[in-house]
Amino acid sequence: MQEIINNNAQRHHENFWQVVKSYYQLTKPRIILLLLITTSSSMWVAAKGEVDPLLVLVTVTGGALAAAAANTINCLYDRDIDYIMERTRHRPLPSGRIQPRDALIFAIALAAASFTLLTTFANLLAALLAMSGIVFYVLIYTHWLKRHSTQNIVIGGAAGAIPPLVGWAAVTGDLTWAPWVMFAIIFLWTPPHFWALAMYIRNEYAEVNVPMLPVISGNETTAYQIWLYTLIMLPATFLLVFPLQASGLVYGAIALWLGGIFALKAWQLLKNPDDQDMARGLFKYSIYYLMLLCAGMVVDSLPVIHHFNTVLAENMQSLIGGIIGTILGA
Numbered sequence: 001m002q003e004i005i006n007n008n009a010q011r012h013h014e015n016f017w018q019v020v021k022s023y024y025q026l027t028k029p030r031i032i033l034l035l036l037i038t039t040s041s042s043m044w045v046a047a048k049g050e051v052d053p054l055l056v057l058v059t060v061t062g063g064a065l066a067a068a069a070a071n072t073i074n075c076l077y078d079r080d081i082d083y084i085m086e087r088t089r090h091r092p093l094p095s096g097r098i099q100p101r102d103a104l105i106f107a108i109a110l111a112a113a114s115f116t117l118l119t120t121f122a123n124l125l126a127a128l129l130a131m132s133g134i135v136f137y138v139l140i141y142t143h144w145l146k147r148h149s150t151q152n153i154v155i156g157g158a159a160g161a162i163p164p165l166v167g168w169a170a171v172t173g174d175l176t177w178a179p180w181v182m183f184a185i186i187f188l189w190t191p192p193h194f195w196a197l198a199m200y201i202r203n204e205y206a207e208v209n210v211p212m213l214p215v216i217s218g219n220e221t222t223a224y225q226i227w228l229y230t231l232i233m234l235p236a237t238f239l240l241v242f243p244l245q246a247s248g249l250v251y252g253a254i255a256l257w258l259g260g261i262f263a264l265k266a267w268q269l270l271k272n273p274d275d276q277d278m279a280r281g282l283f284k285y286s287i288y289y290l291m292l293l294c295a296g297m298v299v300d301s302l303p304v305i306h307h308f309n310t311v312l313a314e315n316m317q318s319l320i321g322g323i324i325g326t327i328l329g330a
C-alpha cells in the first residue's frame, strides 16, 4: 500500500515537472535569451555603464514575459504547420502536450504580468513598447506576412528589433537616435540571420507553403540579398561611434572585427549559394555575432573603459591630424 502511494506521488511529481517544461518550451526560451541580451546592452549604453541593477532585473523580466507571450501566441497560431514540419513537430502544441485554450490563457497572463511589471517599476513608454512588440510580431508577422510574402521577415523582423527600445526607454524615459540605431542594426541583421537558416531548411517551408525567399526565389537570389543586408548592416553598427558617440573606439574595434567575419561568411555564401554547410555556418555565426556585439557595447560603456576610450580617441585625433598634415605638407 505504502509503495503504491509512493509511486503515485512520484508520478505526480514527474507529471508536474513535465507540464512546467512544456510551458517553458512554448515560450521559445533560447530566442528570448538573445532578445534580453539586446535589451540589457541598450540599458548599459543608455546609462553610460552605471545602470541600476534592480531596473535591469525588472526590465529584463518584463521583456522576457512579453517575448514569451509573443512566442506562445505564435506557437498557437502556427500549430497546424508546426505539426507537419519535422523541426517543429515535437513542440508542446502540435504534440498535444498543451491544449490551445490553455496556451492562450498562459499568453494573456504573461502579457498582463509584463505590462504591470514594466509600468509599475520602469515606465509606461517601456511597457507600451513591449506590448507593441507582441502586437507587431503576432499580427504583422505571424498573421499577415509569414504565409503571404517573401518579405515576411524583413518587415516582421521589426518586432525582434524592439527590445533595445524597451531597454533604453526604461532607463531614460524617452528615445533618442542611439536606440533607433540599435533597432536598425537588429532590423538589418534579421534577414541574414533568418534567410541563412531558411536556405538549408527550405524544403520544410516548401512543404507547408510558407513563401520563404529561398523557396520562391532560390538560393542564389537569397545569398545575394543576405550579402546586401550585410553590407548595409555593417556601417550601421559604426553609427553608434560616429556621429552619435554613444559608444567609443573599443566597441568600434570589436564591431569591426566581428563585422569582418560576418562579411567574409556572407561573401563565401554568395560564391557558393548551394552549400548548406556554409548557410548553417552563417546562421550560427549570426547568433554569436549579435551576442558579442552587445557584449562589446556593455564593455565599452564601463567607466574603467571610458578613460581608455578617451586616450584612444585623442591618439586617433593626433594620428589623423598628423597624416592630413603630412599629405597637405607634401
Ligand code: HEM
Binding pocket: 030, 031, 034, 035, 038, 087, 141, 152, 153, 156, 157, 158, 159, 160, 161, 186, 190, 193, 194, 197, 287, 290
Ligand atoms: C522575424 C524575425 C525572425 C525570424 C523569422 C527568426 C527565425 C528563427 C528560426 C526559425 C529559428 C530556428 C528555431 C528552431 O530551431 O526551432 C531561429 C533561431 C534563433 N533565433 Fe531567430 N528569427 C528572427 C529574429 C530573431 C531575433 C530578433 C532574435 C534575437 C535577437 C533571434 C534569435 C534567435 C536565436 C538565439 C536562435 C537560436 C535558437 C536555438 O538555438 O534554439 N531571432 N530564428
Ligand SMILES: CC(C)=CCC/C(C)=C/CC/C(C)=C/COP(=O)(O)OP(=O)(O)O
Binding pocket: 028, 031, 063, 066, 067, 070, 071, 074, 078, 088, 129, 130, 131, 133, 134, 137, 159, 160, 162, 163, 166
Ligand atoms: C518586445 C517584444 C515582446 C518582442 C517580441 C519579438 C519576438 C518574440 C521576436 C522573435 C522572432 C522569432 C523567433 C521569429 C521566429 O518565428 P517563426 O514563426 O518563423 O519561427 P518557427 O518557424 O520556428 O516557428
